[in-house]
Amino acid sequence: MNTLLQEIKTSLNELNQVILGKEQQVHLALTCVLANGHLLIEDLPGMGKTTLAHALATVLGLDYNRVQFTSDLLPADIIGSSVFDPKSASFSFHKGPIFSSVLLADELNRATPKAQSALLEAMEEGQVSVDGQTHPLPSPFFVIATQNPQSQSGTFPLPESQLDRFMIRISLGYPNQAVERQILQGNKGRAVLDQVANILNPESLLKIQRLVPQVKVTDTLLDYVQRLIAQTRENDLCHLGLSPRGAIALIQSAKCWALLQGRGHVLPEDVQAVFVAVVGHRIVGKKETQGDQLARHVLQSVDTIGEGIGGSTGAGIRA
Amino acid sequence: MFTKGFPQNKNITHSAMLWLIVVQIVVTLPLMFYLPFLLVLVLIFSTVWRIRMIQGRLSQPNNVIKVVMAGLGFAALASSGLPTASLDMMASLLLLGFAYKALEAFQQRDGVVVILTGYILVAVQFLYSQTMLAALYGIFSLTALTSAMIAIQHTKSIAIKPNLKLATAMLLTCLPLMITLFLFAPRFSPLWSFSLPNNHAKTGITNRITPGDIANLSQSDELAFRVTFAGEHPPQNKLYWRGLVLNHFDGSTWTQFPDELLPESIPFRLYVNKHDLLSHLTRKGYAQQYEIIYEKSAQPWLFALSPVVNIEGDATYSSDFGIIAKQNLFEPLLLKLTSLPKALREAELPHSVRKLALQLPKTGNKKSQALANRLLQTTSSQQDYIQQVLNLFKEEDYYYTLHPPKLEHENSIDGFLIDSKKGFCAHYAGSFVYMMRLAGIPARVIAGYQGGEWNEKGSYLAVHQYDAHAWTEVWLKDQGWVRLDPTAMVAPERVEKNLQAAVKGEGSFLEKHMLSSAKYQWLSGLRKQLDASQYKWRKLVLGYNENTQSSLIKQLFGEISALKAALISLTIFTIIVVFWLIFLGLTKRRQHEAKEHQLYRLFCKLLEKRGITRQPSQSPTEFSQLAATQLPNLATEINRFSELYTTLCYDPDAKSKTPTYIDDLKQVIKSIRRKK
Numbered sequence: 001m002n003t004l005l006q007e008i009k010t011s012l013n014e015l016n017q018v019i020l021g022k023e024q025q026v027h028l029a030l031t032c033v034l035a036n037g038h039l040l041i042e043d044l045p046g047m048g049k050t051t052l053a054h055a056l057a058t059v060l061g062l063d064y065n066r067v068q069f070t071s072d073l074l075p076a077d078i079i080g081s082s083v084f085d086p087k088s089a090s091f092s093f094h095k096g097p098i099f100s101s102v103l104l105a106d107e108l109n110r111a112t113p114k115a116q117s118a119l120l121e122a123m124e125e126g127q128v129s130v131d132g133q134t135h136p137l138p139s140p141f142f143v144i145a146t147q148n149p150q151s152q153s154g155t156f157p158l159p160e161s162q163l164d165r166f167m168i169r170i171s172l173g174y175p176n177q178a179v180e181r182q183i184l185q186g187n188k189g190r191a192v193l194d195q196v197a198n199i200l201n202p203e204s205l206l207k208i209q210r211l212v213p214q215v216k217v218t219d220t221l222l223d224y225v226q227r228l229i230a231q232t233r234e235n236d237l238c239h240l241g242l243s244p245r246g247a248i249a250l251i252q253s254a255k256c257w258a259l260l261q262g263r264g265h266v267l268p269e270d271v272q273a274v275f276v277a278v279v280g281h282r283i284v285g286k287k288e289t290q291g292d293q294l295a296r297h298v299l300q301s302v303d304t305i306g307e308g309i310g311g312s313t314g315a316g317i318r319a
Numbered sequence: 320m321f322t323k324g325f326p327q328n329k330n331i332t333h334s335a336m337l338w339l340i341v342v343q344i345v346v347t348l349p350l351m352f353y354l355p356f357l358l359v360l361v362l363i364f365s366t367v368w369r370i371r372m373i374q375g376r377l378s379q380p381n382n383v384i385k386v387v388m389a390g391l392g393f394a395a396l397a398s399s400g401l402p403t404a405s406l407d408m409m410a411s412l413l414l415l416g417f418a419y420k421a422l423e424a425f426q427q428r429d430g431v432v433v434i435l436t437g438y439i440l441v442a443v444q445f446l447y448s449q450t451m452l453a454a455l456y457g458i459f460s461l462t463a464l465t466s467a468m469i470a471i472q473h474t475k476s477i478a479i480k481p482n483l484k485l486a487t488a489m490l491l492t493c494l495p496l497m498i499t500l501f502l503f504a505p506r507f508s509p510l511w512s513f514s515l516p517n518n519h520a521k522t523g524i525t526n527r528i529t530p531g532d533i534a535n536l537s538q539s540d541e542l543a544f545r546v547t548f549a550g551e552h553p554p555q556n557k558l559y560w561r562g563l564v565l566n567h568f569d570g571s572t573w574t575q576f577p578d579e580l581l582p583e584s585i586p587f588r589l590y591v592n593k594h595d596l597l598s599h600l601t602r603k604g605y606a607q608q609y610e611i612i613y614e615k616s617a618q619p620w621l622f623a624l625s626p627v628v629n630i631e632g633d634a635t636y637s638s639d640f641g642i643i644a645k646q647n648l649f650e651p652l653l654l655k656l657t658s659l660p661k662a663l664r665e666a667e668l669p670h671s672v673r674k675l676a677l678q679l680p681k682t683g684n685k686k687s688q689a690l691a692n693r694l695l696q697t698t699s700s701q702q703d704y705i706q707q708v709l710n711l712f713k714e715e716d717y718y719y720t721l722h723p724p725k726l727e728h729e730n731s732i733d734g735f736l737i738d739s740k741k742g743f744c745a746h747y748a749g750s751f752v753y754m755m756r757l758a759g760i761p762a763r764v765i766a767g768y769q770g771g772e773w774n775e776k777g778s779y780l781a782v783h784q785y786d787a788h789a790w791t792e793v794w795l796k797d798q799g800w801v802r803l804d805p806t807a808m809v810a811p812e813r814v815e816k817n818l819q820a821a822v823k824g825e826g827s828f829l830e831k832h833m834l835s836s837a838k839y840q841w842l843s844g845l846r847k848q849l850d851a852s853q854y855k856w857r858k859l860v861l862g863y864n865e866n867t868q869s870s871l872i873k874q875l876f877g878e879i880s881a882l883k884a885a886l887i888s889l890t891i892f893t894i895i896v897v898f899w900l901i902f903l904g905l906t907k908r909r910q911h912e913a914k915e916h917q918l919y920r921l922f923c924k925l926l927e928k929r930g931i932t933r934q935p936s937q938s939p940t941e942f943s944q945l946a947a948t949q950l951p952n953l954a955t956e957i958n959r960f961s962e963l964y965t966t967l968c969y970d971p972d973a974k975s976k977t978p979t980y981i982d983d984l985k986q987v988i989k990s991i992r993r994k995k
Contacts, residue, residue: 303935
């Protein structure tokens with residue numbers, strides 16, 4: 001177990017060499033992978049989304065394919081299609097880029113809903129069906145999707161139901177000045193992408209993933225988590241609260257976060273660290289309130305300590 | 320954690336602002352009818368400014384404007400001519416303060432001051448009007464005020480409906496206590512009194528009557544009093560509500576006594592004790608029992624069926640067989656009376672009374688005197704003479720009218736009796752008495768009300784100002800004072816039915832009140848229904864006083880002793896408190912948090928005393944790091960406590976590993992306490 005943790009630490013270091021000054025996001029990205037969830041990176045063009053996705057795949061030692069989503073992309077372009085083989089006089093299935101452990105879905109929201117849903121179905125089921133035949137996807141399989149903010153032109157926003165399938169959504173944001181200087185000097189960041197080493201391999205990754213359920217959670221912590229969930233549903237600013245799937249994702253990611261810290265049990269800090277990234281894209285606020293903003297507000301208003309699951313009883317929420 | 324008192328700079332939310340505006344309007348609206356007009360302008364100005372401010376079109380008034388406005392307000396008060404130490408002035412000042420405070424309320428505590436003042440203003444409103452409508456409006460105002468109070472406590476704007484619902488629930492919760500206090504709280508007479516708003520009191524019959532007065536009074540549809548009878552109610556033509564006895568005639572005006580007497584002293588002169596009164600009375604006939612609620616009139620005169628032989632309530636007997644209130648009526652008065660309508664009054668006429676009842680002005684009215692002489696020569700007895708005069712009214716061309724022609728001051732009797740022959744009850748009564756006195760028969764004018772409107776729904780009689788009437792009493796040997804109504808000769812409908820029937824041909828009933836509902840028959844059902852509920856309110860709520868209270872308590876609990884009273888009140892209050900506890904859910908056992916959480920909250924409290932407050936979102940570790948850097952001398956304890964707590968709460972194996980965690984936590988708390 002210690003060697004595994006050591007490997008994780010090394011992977012984090014490696015990733016931080018490529019994506020500078022974004023430890024939190026890198027941490028979250030790795031958390032997502034360890035929790036066997038799909039990752040959505042949302043940001044403006046040129047912020048390093050693809051670089052992060054690329055580096056992550058490399059560090060994990062997994063084979064990856066990259067699909068650039070465009071508005072004329074068809075489902076068959078992702079999944080693959082049956083092609084007539086004149087030699088055997090039969091159709092044979094040509095696997096599409098989705099048949100890899102890591103799929104980089106670049107600019108996901110540039111594609112039409114039809115192409116998006118083909119991918120998202122595969123994400124949920126872990127398999128694809130073509131011409132009545134089911135083809136299992138490799139394990140581990142996960143999607144790292146990037147998307148531009150919805151205000152950008154030429155985008156098809158993902159519906160709530162599909163956003164819900166991404167375990168974690170992160171955005172990178174501008175680097176700070178010191179980091180930017182290093183990037184401009186040109187000997188760190190994207191420039192060292194091809195020097196990133198394979199730290200993990202599929203076997204060790206699966207081992208780590210099997211460790212996640214062993215991370216322990218006490219009743220006191222679950223009280224806190226349930227208070228948070230209740231707040232997303234009952235807060236006056238909230239229009240759509242957190243779904244049970246979202247709640248499971250929250251616990252899962254908190255466990256992974258704890259594991260990344262080398263801890264065998266979850267602390268409130270772990271929940272707080274992943275909360276906005278897990279919950280922000282799943283809840284919808286009233287009026288103009290953004291999900292992230294709302295998630296931060298919920299986090300602010302819920303008491304971390306004490307008993308009671310809150311909600312309408314109000315026991316855990318103190319003014 | 321709750322903070323004590325009002326947090327600094329806690330601003331009022333937008334919805335609470337709107338509530339404050341509503342409260343401001345609701346609370347000041349009823350008082351505007353009673354207070355100086357200029358003040359109303361100030362109030363409107365402040366409300367409008369406030370509304371514009373909330374809309375964001377005006378800024379908050381600066382200090383200069385505030386001073387100018389306060390000056391204007393005081394100027395408005397000073398120019399209103401209100402006496403300095405009057406209720407009106409105090410109410411106006413309070414209202415002014417309320418309006419200005421409301422204008423500058425931006426923080427929670429200002430809002431609370433405005434709302435609490437609002438509650439007081441609702442109470443002030445009851446000093447001006449105690450009608451059922453006012454009470455309903457009062458409840459409405461209380462709901463608005465409570466809703467505003469709720470809105471102001473919130474840090475976020477909240478919807479109207481749940482807010483109103485909560486406010487209503489809160490008020491309903493108070494209802495049992497309110498009823499109990501109303502029914503059982505001891506009622507003391509006030510320790511101090513204050514000049515009440517007497518300029519709003521209504522006037523009825525006064526102690527000076529010129530013939531036109533009653534005709535004017537009959538244009539008013541104000542209520543004078545309401546009567547309920549024990550048993551059957553007497554026929555309409557027996558309902559002579561006798562008020563004032565007018566003895567003195569100066570040629571145009573009838574007054575009780577010659578003008579040398581100060582009018583204020585007259586009531587006291589008339590006071591007589593029951594024993595003396597009964598000694599002038601020979602009991603005869605049946606006794607009529609009834610209950611009267613008089614409306615406020617600003618006068619001490621009370622009206623009853625004469626002679627009154629028993630009074631229950633705040634009034635006294637007068638020497639002329641009437642009753643007088645002990646002070647001017649500035650609020651409604653309830654009396655229980657017993658009268659003997661057939662009793663013989665003053666079989667022996669005292670000299671002083673005879674002198675008064677024969678007084679005549681020295682000059683004028685020569686034609687009437689000639690007429691009297693002519694009649695006297697043709698008649699043999701007093702009865703015959705009286706009959707002749709009454710026949711005169713019946714047989715000659717006399718008219719009963721609400722529009723009598725103006726009479727010459729000196730010869731007013733001649734003007735009516737000989738020349739115009741058109742008059743109202745006071746003309747007939749006045750000239751009749753004049754004619755009697757010319758013949759040496761003691762006679763006097765009686766002012767009061769005749770008849771009334773029977774309300775079937777409430778089984779009571781309502782007597783209005785338009786029922787005002789004047790008739791006469793003559794003194795005859797062996798019969799004492801006998802009531803004679805010369806108006807009945809001319810307009811029998813006036814006595815048998817009412818004024819409206821008597822002046823039907825003329826169409827002058829309430830002609831100055833275009834909209835008075837009393838005029839319209841089709842409205843009379845609704846009007847009577849409304850009046851009946853008003854009457855119940857008067858009688859049951861406003862008329863609930865010490866006497867009714869003690870009789871109710873006697874009825875409910877029997878004879879009362881101090882111990883019994885204490886036990887009963889204790890029981891009632893216990894019931895109410897238990898009801899509250901159940902209703903508010905306080906009986907449910909409060910779930911206690913596990914020991915470690917209690918200790919952690921104690922730990923937070925200890926640190927708070929040292930100036931470090933934990934935000935709810937701070938995790939134990941985060942908080943301890945912050946606290947440790949700010950309180951270096953406690954750093955070890957803080958870190959130790961936080962570590963113990965975190966392990967205990969979040970590490971599932973901790974409890975089994977170390978069973979002494981709670982004691983360890985307590986230990987750390989102790990050492991934090993020790994380090995001052």
